Amino acid sequence: MKMSGLLNRRSNDLAGVVGTVRQIRAGSPVPRKLGAKDVAVLDLNRTPAATARAVVDAAVAAVVHVPRSGEEMLPRAAFRILAASTIPVIEDADLAEIEDGTRVRIDEGVVYSVKNEDRLASGREAGPTTILTEVDAAEAGYVESALAHLANATEFLSLEHRLLLDGEGLPDIDVAFTDRHVVVVTGDPSSEAQLAGLKPFIKEYRPLLVGVGGGADLLRESRFSADVVVATPTEVSDEALTDGAVLVLPADRDGRAEGLERVTDLGVGATTFPAAATARDMALLLAFHGGAEMIVVTGDDRGLENVFAPSSAPSSTMVDTAVSSRLVHADACSTLYRSRGTGIGLALVVLAALIAVAAVVVARDSAQDLLIWAIEAWNTFALWVQGLVR
Incomplete structure (x- = not known):
């Protein structure tokens, strides 16, 4: 069914649906004024049911589903909620980088700029029947993937349970992890932005920094010095390998380590870590058992x-479970630190206000009155700050 047959909206006598782009990022609230003149752009794979219902209640002109690159459909309730509505759903039209507020026209899955009729993206309109068929297939595929993943994770557990539970087989490296905060930086695309968000935390707490694969170079580019690098030597630069960090090379369970000759040529020492785990998992286990x-x-x-x-390693499922009591994701850490930092900033503002009031008291009252007032005010302020930082 063509979109022009679903809704009869026109702009300059051109066919299709016209609306204003409203980007709804994962975890973000639905815009308050979302309505019939808007085109909601979101990743339905990460859209909760409540958000999907809010979009339907707003009766938007269209929904554009923009999943992560290369990602297949997940069986989220959002798809079924939209399939039960009359709102057109466009798939495979990448509007992720289109600015919020851009006016667009969508006709038969093609997205045009209203301003100059430039073609912005091309996708396909998915009717209710298509969406429901795809969701049913996604459910079956999701369960299949889960079963295969968990079977491989169980096999890893059978091989490496001594390593997971007791740290048997960990290499002996000259790094004191005990009672330290540790930041493990991977080479994932999302790590760059997350590392930037962690800078205030790193500046204050001075944690041990562990670069995993490309994360070692990412630390260098961000002007941090890695304390430990866990990586196959061919994955990182010479500078990362010779920057003074303790090098740990992932190795097969039989002890063979890829790229060992490169480390030898550079004249630096390294320790191998034989295990059926990823470099990321090895870094987590080193920190946890350390x-x-x-x-x-x-x-x-x-x-x-x-x-x-x-792309998800089955070993990581077991390793994350093993270290879960001390594991924090970078996004969560940044959010908590920002909240704490806001409280401290407010405390400083209050302190400045107290000083200003003290100046007024000095000008008006006796020194004894000032002393009594200052003691009471300071005690109240100190108790309040303690509550912020607990």
């Missing part, structure tokens, strides 16, 4: 949207 107080890791979160994806 006694780290908290481990912050960058990269994609391992929620249900990602954990069973083909």
